[in-house]
Amino acid sequence: MHPFHSCFVTRQWCKLTLCALLAALVVPSAADELLMMSTQLDQLDRAELLDLLDKAELCVTAHDFSCAELNLGKARIFAKSGKNQTDWARVNGRLVSTRTEVELARQKAEEEAASARRLVARESERREAERLAQMEADSAGAQPNYAAVISGTFGATIHNFNKFNAQMNAQQQAVFRQASEARARQAEAQRNQQRAAAERQHRLDGERNRLADERISRERRKEDAVAAEKTRGDQLLAKANADSERAQRVVSEQEERRRALLAEQVAQREREQRAEETRQRNERAKADRLALQLAEKAAHEKELADFHAAMAKGIRLVAINCFGEHSATGTAPNLKEPRGGACIDVNYEATCPDNRQPIRGVAKTFVGMAAGCFGDTYKFPTKPGCDIKDVRVRVMSVQGCS
Numbered sequence: 001m002h003p004f005h006s007c008f009v010t011r012q013w014c015k016l017t018l019c020a021l022l023a024a025l026v027v028p029s030a031a032d033e034l035l036m037m038s039t040q041l042d043q044l045d046r047a048e049l050l051d052l053l054d055k056a057e058l059c060v061t062a063h064d065f066s067c068a069e070l071n072l073g074k075a076r077i078f079a080k081s082g083k084n085q086t087d088w089a090r091v092n093g094r095l096v097s098t099r100t101e102v103e104l105a106r107q108k109a110e111e112e113a114a115s116a117r118r119l120v121a122r123e124s125e126r127r128e129a130e131r132l133a134q135m136e137a138d139s140a141g142a143q144p145n146y147a148a149v150i151s152g153t154f155g156a157t158i159h160n161f162n163k164f165n166a167q168m169n170a171q172q173q174a175v176f177r178q179a180s181e182a183r184a185r186q187a188e189a190q191r192n193q194q195r196a197a198a199e200r201q202h203r204l205d206g207e208r209n210r211l212a213d214e215r216i217s218r219e220r221r222k223e224d225a226v227a228a229e230k231t232r233g234d235q236l237l238a239k240a241n242a243d244s245e246r247a248q249r250v251v252s253e254q255e256e257r258r259r260a261l262l263a264e265q266v267a268q269r270e271r272e273q274r275a276e277e278t279r280q281r282n283e284r285a286k287a288d289r290l291a292l293q294l295a296e297k298a299a300h301e302k303e304l305a306d307f308h309a310a311m312a313k314g315i316r317l318v319a320i321n322c323f324g325e326h327s328a329t330g331t332a333p334n335l336k337e338p339r340g341g342a343c344i345d346v347n348y349e350a351t352c353p354d355n356r357q358p359i360r361g362v363a364k365t366f367v368g369m370a371a372g373c374f375g376d377t378y379k380f381p382t383k384p385g386c387d388i389k390d391v392r393v394r395v396m397s398v399q400g401c402s
Contacts, residue, residue: 034251036218037258044262049078053091054197060095061186061193063102068095105182116171303338304400310335312398315368317348319384319391322373326384328361328393329377332368343401348378350393352386359384365401 052075059067072092079088229240314333319326328348335342346363363378370376384391 032218034254036214037255045078045080046084049075049084049087050200052078053087054200056091057094057193057196060091060098061190063098065095065099108178112171116168119167300339304340307335307338307342308344308398308400311344311346312395315346315366315395315398317346317363317393317395318370319350319380319388319393320373320377321388322377325377325379326388326391327377327379328363329370329372329375330368330393331370332366344398345401346398347396348393349396350380350384350391352384352392353390354386357385360396366398 052071056068056071056075059065059071068091072088072095075088075091079085226244229237229244232240311332314335315330317328317330320329321327328350344366346366348361348363350359350361359380359382361378361381366378367376
């Protein structure tokens with residue numbers, strides 16, 4: 001069972017219990033006290049509802065719709081009476097309308113961007129069609145006036161470009177104007193929300209003061225009633241005192257239980273709220289760390305891939321005979337090292353002019369310091385089938401050191 005639902009059921013049980021005690025007691029002051037307790041429980045529900053609705057409206061203003069739905073879900077438990085249901089429906093309606101406005105604004109921006117791209121494409125197609133038509137007209141004429149043709153085409157192109165540029169500027173100004181109006185509406189909505197929150201807080205403070213005054217007044221009336229009872233006869237006084245003591249014990253026990261239950265419910269809600277806030281912070285931090293790690297990994301992989309591709313394109317290999325050993329050597333382009341080092345293995349293929357039986361090998365930890373037999377050389381797996389000076393070596397791929 002949801003903790004807030006449990007809280008609501010417990011309060012309803014308290015109300016039923018208070019009503020049963022009211023029917024059983026004969027002392028008028030005790031019955032009034034029980035009715036007052038039931039009313040206070042309703043007022044606590046009302047205060048809890050208004051607090052949750054305030055939080056939901058702040059979340060709607062910040063366009064944090066998940067936060068707004070969470071607080072509205074909690075407030076729904078307390079929206080049982082007509083006034084509470086009306087307030088809940090008002091905030092829920094604002095959530096729906098604000099979310100719709102945000103989605104429509106996003107869709108409109110996408111449509112405007114797509115329209116701008118279509119305009120650019122149509123203008124390019126039209127200019128290409130004009131160019132092709134002009135080329136056909138030039139080829140059909142015996143002695144075309146090239147200067148006139150070029151001048152006319154260039155002038156039309158300049159005119160069309162200026163027209164298109166003016167249209168794009170007008171669209172851009174419209175987008176800027178709409179964004180400025182949206183920001184102004186959002187600022188006005190936030191100011192209205194702040195004023196409404198201040199008014200609600202003022203009403204809540206007034207209600208609390210009124211309840212405190214009523215409690216003091218009830219206590220004074222109770223004291224006056226006790227003083228008046230003392231003036232009665234001994235026999236009536238003894239009976240009245242006995243009845244009052246019994247009622248007081250019942251009320252005190254009920255009040256202690258109610259206060260203990262209320263304190264536990266408030267503490268439980270606070271613990272759950274702190275736990276939920278901690279969980280959300282941890283989840284956000286975890287998601288941020290994961291996103292950062294993934295972004296760094298993707299960037300590093302792309303950096304390595306670009307580096308390997310550039311190396312494969314820039315490495316030049318040749319075949320040499322060093323003291324009877326047929327090997328490959330070569331140079332590498334001077335590129336910026338990626339993070340994590342620039343150690344590479346180069347997969348190569350050595351072929352003779354007849355292209356038969358190519359030799360494939362890997363230049364492990366390729367450095368690119370071609371200094372003849374005294375530089376870095378990489379022995380062929382097998383001996384070529386032609387003279388070493390006729391062997392051609394080409395790079396197949398580059399990868400990180402294995």
